[in-house]
Amino acid sequence: MRDIIDLDRYPLDRPDSPEWQALVDAAQAELAATGMFNLPGFLRAEASVEVTAALAPKFATEAHVHARRHNIYFRKDIQGLPADHTALAEVESRNRTLCADQIGGALNRLYHWPEFARFLAATMDKPALHPMADPLAALNAMSYATGDGLNWHFDRSEFTTTLLLQAPDAGGxxxxRRDLRGDSDPNYAGVARLLRGEDPDLRAITLSPGTLNVFRGKHTAHRVTPVEGTTPRVIAVFSYFETPGVRFTAEEQRGFYGRAA
Ligand SMILES: O=C(O)CCC(=O)C(=O)O
Ligand SMILES: [Fe+2]
Structure with a gap:
Protein backbone atom coordinates (compact mmCIF):
# COMPACT_ATOMS: atom_id res chain seq x y z
CA MET A 1 0.00 0.00 0.00
CA ARG A 2 2.96 2.28 0.60
CA ASP A 3 3.19 2.91 -3.16
CA ILE A 4 -0.21 4.60 -3.20
CA ILE A 5 -1.02 5.68 0.40
CA ASP A 6 1.14 8.01 2.51
CA LEU A 7 1.63 5.55 5.38
CA ASP A 8 4.24 7.73 7.06
CA ARG A 9 1.64 10.41 7.63
CA TYR A 10 -1.31 8.02 8.01
CA PRO A 11 -0.08 4.72 9.56
CA LEU A 12 -3.09 2.55 8.69
CA ASP A 13 -0.72 -0.40 8.35
CA ARG A 14 0.05 -0.30 12.11
CA PRO A 15 -3.32 -0.81 13.80
CA ASP A 16 -3.38 -0.11 17.52
CA SER A 17 0.04 1.58 17.54
CA PRO A 18 0.05 4.91 19.44
CA GLU A 19 0.33 6.78 16.11
CA TRP A 20 -2.63 4.87 14.66
CA GLN A 21 -4.69 5.55 17.77
CA ALA A 22 -3.79 9.25 17.66
CA LEU A 23 -5.01 9.41 14.07
CA VAL A 24 -8.27 7.68 15.00
CA ASP A 25 -8.75 10.07 17.93
CA ALA A 26 -8.15 13.11 15.74
CA ALA A 27 -10.59 11.82 13.11
CA GLN A 28 -13.25 11.18 15.75
CA ALA A 29 -12.81 14.66 17.20
CA GLU A 30 -13.17 16.26 13.75
CA LEU A 31 -16.20 14.08 13.02
CA ALA A 32 -17.85 15.14 16.26
CA ALA A 33 -17.08 18.82 15.70
CA THR A 34 -17.96 19.13 12.02
CA GLY A 35 -19.79 15.97 10.90
CA MET A 36 -16.87 14.93 8.71
CA PHE A 37 -13.13 14.38 8.68
CA ASN A 38 -10.51 14.90 6.01
CA LEU A 39 -7.10 13.30 5.49
CA PRO A 40 -5.31 15.54 2.96
CA GLY A 41 -2.62 13.82 0.91
CA PHE A 42 -3.89 10.36 1.86
CA LEU A 43 -3.45 9.14 -1.70
CA ARG A 44 -0.02 10.06 -3.05
CA ALA A 45 -0.04 12.76 -5.73
CA GLU A 46 1.49 10.42 -8.35
CA ALA A 47 -1.15 7.81 -7.59
CA SER A 48 -3.97 10.35 -8.03
CA VAL A 49 -2.58 11.26 -11.44
CA GLU A 50 -2.08 7.62 -12.47
CA VAL A 51 -5.51 6.45 -11.33
CA THR A 52 -7.20 9.41 -13.03
CA ALA A 53 -5.35 8.65 -16.28
CA ALA A 54 -6.28 4.96 -16.12
CA LEU A 55 -9.96 5.80 -15.57
CA ALA A 56 -10.20 8.46 -18.30
CA PRO A 57 -10.76 6.09 -21.27
CA LYS A 58 -13.30 4.11 -19.25
CA PHE A 59 -15.23 7.27 -18.43
CA ALA A 60 -15.18 8.14 -22.13
CA THR A 61 -16.41 4.80 -23.45
CA GLU A 62 -18.10 2.61 -20.85
CA ALA A 63 -19.35 4.82 -17.99
CA HIS A 64 -23.03 5.14 -17.18
CA VAL A 65 -24.22 8.68 -17.86
CA HIS A 66 -26.15 9.19 -14.66
CA ALA A 67 -28.48 12.00 -15.67
CA ARG A 68 -31.84 12.32 -14.02
CA ARG A 69 -34.29 14.33 -12.04
CA HIS A 70 -34.68 13.06 -8.50
CA ASN A 71 -35.64 14.16 -5.03
CA ILE A 72 -33.37 14.26 -1.99
CA TYR A 73 -34.35 10.67 -1.10
CA PHE A 74 -33.78 9.13 -4.52
CA ARG A 75 -37.21 7.54 -3.99
CA LYS A 76 -40.43 8.24 -5.85
CA ASP A 77 -42.64 8.63 -2.82
CA ILE A 78 -42.21 8.78 0.90
CA GLN A 79 -44.93 7.36 3.06
CA GLY A 80 -46.77 10.08 4.91
CA LEU A 81 -45.46 12.90 2.75
CA PRO A 82 -47.81 14.52 0.21
CA ALA A 83 -46.40 14.48 -3.35
CA ASP A 84 -46.40 18.30 -3.47
CA HIS A 85 -44.41 18.76 -0.21
CA THR A 86 -41.30 20.89 -0.77
CA ALA A 87 -39.17 18.13 0.80
CA LEU A 88 -39.96 16.08 -2.32
CA ALA A 89 -38.99 18.85 -4.74
CA GLU A 90 -37.07 17.48 -7.71
CA VAL A 91 -33.55 18.52 -8.61
CA GLU A 92 -31.28 17.53 -11.49
CA SER A 93 -27.99 15.62 -11.49
CA ARG A 94 -25.54 14.58 -14.16
CA ASN A 95 -22.18 12.82 -14.09
CA ARG A 96 -20.44 9.76 -15.48
CA THR A 97 -20.28 6.80 -13.14
CA LEU A 98 -18.09 3.69 -13.19
CA CYS A 99 -18.99 0.71 -11.01
CA ALA A 100 -16.96 -1.74 -8.94
CA ASP A 101 -16.90 -4.30 -11.76
CA GLN A 102 -15.28 -1.69 -14.05
CA ILE A 103 -12.66 -0.40 -11.62
CA GLY A 104 -9.48 -2.35 -10.94
CA GLY A 105 -6.03 -1.23 -9.89
CA ALA A 106 -5.18 0.85 -6.86
CA LEU A 107 -8.76 1.79 -5.92
CA ASN A 108 -9.89 -1.82 -5.86
CA ARG A 109 -6.79 -2.80 -3.89
CA LEU A 110 -7.51 -0.08 -1.33
CA TYR A 111 -11.20 -0.99 -1.06
CA HIS A 112 -10.33 -4.59 -0.18
CA TRP A 113 -7.38 -3.79 2.09
CA PRO A 114 -8.55 -4.99 5.54
CA GLU A 115 -6.59 -2.26 7.35
CA PHE A 116 -8.54 0.42 5.46
CA ALA A 117 -11.88 -0.96 6.66
CA ARG A 118 -10.42 -1.47 10.11
CA PHE A 119 -9.32 2.16 10.37
CA LEU A 120 -12.64 3.48 9.06
CA ALA A 121 -14.55 1.28 11.51
CA ALA A 122 -12.48 2.64 14.40
CA THR A 123 -13.16 6.25 13.40
CA MET A 124 -16.87 5.47 13.28
CA ASP A 125 -16.80 3.61 16.59
CA LYS A 126 -17.93 0.36 15.01
CA PRO A 127 -16.60 -3.14 15.75
CA ALA A 128 -16.06 -3.80 12.04
CA LEU A 129 -16.97 -2.67 8.55
CA HIS A 130 -17.44 -4.94 5.55
CA PRO A 131 -17.21 -4.38 1.80
CA MET A 132 -20.56 -4.65 0.03
CA ALA A 133 -21.47 -7.79 -1.89
CA ASP A 134 -22.87 -5.57 -4.64
CA PRO A 135 -20.79 -5.86 -7.84
CA LEU A 136 -21.83 -2.33 -8.85
CA ALA A 137 -22.34 -0.20 -5.72
CA ALA A 138 -19.38 -1.33 -3.61
CA LEU A 139 -16.93 1.02 -5.28
CA ASN A 140 -17.76 3.83 -7.69
CA ALA A 141 -15.82 6.45 -9.55
CA MET A 142 -17.54 9.57 -10.83
CA SER A 143 -16.41 12.12 -13.36
CA TYR A 144 -18.08 15.53 -13.42
CA ALA A 145 -17.46 17.54 -16.60
CA THR A 146 -18.50 21.18 -17.20
CA GLY A 147 -22.01 21.74 -15.91
CA ASP A 148 -22.18 18.33 -14.23
CA GLY A 149 -23.09 17.99 -10.56
CA LEU A 150 -24.74 15.74 -8.05
CA ASN A 151 -27.71 17.47 -6.54
CA TRP A 152 -29.14 17.30 -3.02
CA HIS A 153 -29.44 13.80 -1.59
CA PHE A 154 -28.96 11.57 1.42
CA ASP A 155 -26.86 8.42 1.06
CA ARG A 156 -27.95 4.85 1.75
CA SER A 157 -25.07 4.03 4.10
CA GLU A 158 -24.53 5.72 7.46
CA PHE A 159 -21.06 6.93 6.51
CA THR A 160 -19.67 7.80 3.10
CA THR A 161 -15.99 7.62 2.23
CA THR A 162 -14.67 9.51 -0.78
CA LEU A 163 -11.25 10.11 -2.28
CA LEU A 164 -10.83 13.04 -4.65
CA LEU A 165 -8.63 12.08 -7.61
CA GLN A 166 -8.74 15.25 -9.69
CA ALA A 167 -9.99 18.73 -8.78
CA PRO A 168 -11.91 20.87 -11.31
CA ASP A 169 -10.71 24.35 -12.34
CA ALA A 170 -13.69 25.88 -10.51
CA GLY A 171 -17.09 24.87 -9.15
CA GLY A 172 -17.65 21.30 -8.00
CA ARG A 177 -25.80 20.22 6.00
CA ARG A 178 -24.96 17.88 8.89
CA ASP A 179 -27.60 16.17 11.02
CA LEU A 180 -30.47 17.39 8.89
CA ARG A 181 -32.38 14.27 9.86
CA GLY A 182 -32.04 11.42 12.32
CA ASP A 183 -33.06 7.78 12.50
CA SER A 184 -36.29 8.66 14.26
CA ASP A 185 -36.79 12.21 12.97
CA PRO A 186 -37.11 12.76 9.21
CA ASN A 187 -37.33 16.56 9.78
CA TYR A 188 -39.30 17.20 6.58
CA ALA A 189 -39.70 20.88 7.48
CA GLY A 190 -35.90 21.23 7.76
CA VAL A 191 -35.41 19.40 4.47
CA ALA A 192 -37.90 21.76 2.81
CA ARG A 193 -36.07 24.76 4.26
CA LEU A 194 -32.74 23.53 2.89
CA LEU A 195 -34.27 22.96 -0.55
CA ARG A 196 -35.71 26.49 -0.47
CA GLY A 197 -32.14 27.72 0.06
CA GLU A 198 -32.92 29.04 3.53
CA ASP A 199 -30.81 26.81 5.79
CA PRO A 200 -28.25 28.94 7.68
CA ASP A 201 -26.21 25.84 8.65
CA LEU A 202 -25.22 24.94 5.11
CA ARG A 203 -21.44 24.49 4.77
CA ALA A 204 -19.15 24.05 1.75
CA ILE A 205 -15.68 22.61 1.24
CA THR A 206 -13.36 22.37 -1.72
CA LEU A 207 -11.48 19.08 -1.71
CA SER A 208 -7.90 18.78 -2.94
CA PRO A 209 -6.72 15.73 -4.91
CA GLY A 210 -5.66 12.84 -2.67
CA THR A 211 -7.89 13.89 0.23
CA LEU A 212 -9.85 11.16 1.96
CA ASN A 213 -13.20 12.54 3.14
CA VAL A 214 -15.56 10.73 5.50
CA PHE A 215 -18.99 12.10 6.42
CA ARG A 216 -22.30 10.93 7.86
CA GLY A 217 -24.01 10.61 4.48
CA LYS A 218 -27.26 9.10 5.67
CA HIS A 219 -28.18 12.05 7.87
CA THR A 220 -26.12 14.76 6.16
CA ALA A 221 -27.83 16.31 3.15
CA HIS A 222 -25.14 16.98 0.55
CA ARG A 223 -24.54 17.98 -3.04
CA VAL A 224 -21.78 18.70 -5.54
CA THR A 225 -22.29 22.07 -7.26
CA PRO A 226 -21.89 22.32 -11.05
CA VAL A 227 -18.33 22.01 -12.30
CA GLU A 228 -16.85 24.90 -14.28
CA GLY A 229 -13.91 24.80 -16.67
CA THR A 230 -12.41 22.04 -18.77
CA THR A 231 -10.87 19.78 -16.10
CA PRO A 232 -13.34 17.16 -14.87
CA ARG A 233 -13.80 16.61 -11.16
CA VAL A 234 -12.98 12.91 -10.55
CA ILE A 235 -13.75 11.16 -7.29
CA ALA A 236 -13.90 7.61 -5.91
CA VAL A 237 -16.61 6.52 -3.46
CA PHE A 238 -16.11 3.54 -1.13
CA SER A 239 -19.14 1.91 0.53
CA TYR A 240 -18.88 -0.27 3.62
CA PHE A 241 -21.55 -1.63 5.94
CA GLU A 242 -21.60 -3.05 9.44
CA THR A 243 -23.00 -6.30 8.13
CA PRO A 244 -21.42 -8.35 5.33
CA GLY A 245 -23.34 -9.13 2.16
CA VAL A 246 -25.21 -5.83 1.66
CA ARG A 247 -26.54 -5.25 -1.86
CA PHE A 248 -28.65 -2.63 -3.61
CA THR A 249 -31.99 -3.76 -4.99
CA ALA A 250 -32.11 -4.29 -8.76
CA GLU A 251 -34.25 -1.13 -8.97
CA GLU A 252 -31.61 0.90 -7.12
CA GLN A 253 -28.87 -0.52 -9.35
CA ARG A 254 -30.80 0.46 -12.49
CA GLY A 255 -31.50 3.94 -11.10
CA PHE A 256 -27.88 4.70 -10.21
CA TYR A 257 -26.00 2.64 -12.80
CA GLY A 258 -28.40 1.99 -15.68
CA ARG A 259 -28.15 -1.78 -15.32
CA ALA A 260 -28.61 -4.59 -12.81
CA ALA A 261 -25.96 -7.14 -11.86
O1 LIG B 1 -18.68 13.61 -5.44
C1 LIG B 1 -18.77 13.80 -4.23
O2 LIG B 1 -17.99 14.52 -3.60
C2 LIG B 1 -19.87 13.16 -3.42
C3 LIG B 1 -20.40 11.90 -4.01
C4 LIG B 1 -21.64 11.46 -3.30
O3 LIG B 1 -22.24 12.18 -2.56
C5 LIG B 1 -22.18 10.11 -3.54
O4 LIG B 1 -21.62 9.37 -4.36
O5 LIG B 1 -23.20 9.75 -2.93
FE1 LIG C 1 -23.76 11.10 -1.54
Missing part, protein backbone atom coordinates in the same frame (compact mmCIF):
# COMPACT_ATOMS: atom_id res chain seq x y z
CA UNK A 173 -17.89 22.37 -4.36
CA UNK A 174 -19.07 19.87 -1.82
CA UNK A 175 -21.96 21.47 0.09
CA UNK A 176 -23.43 19.77 3.11
Missing amino acids: LFEY
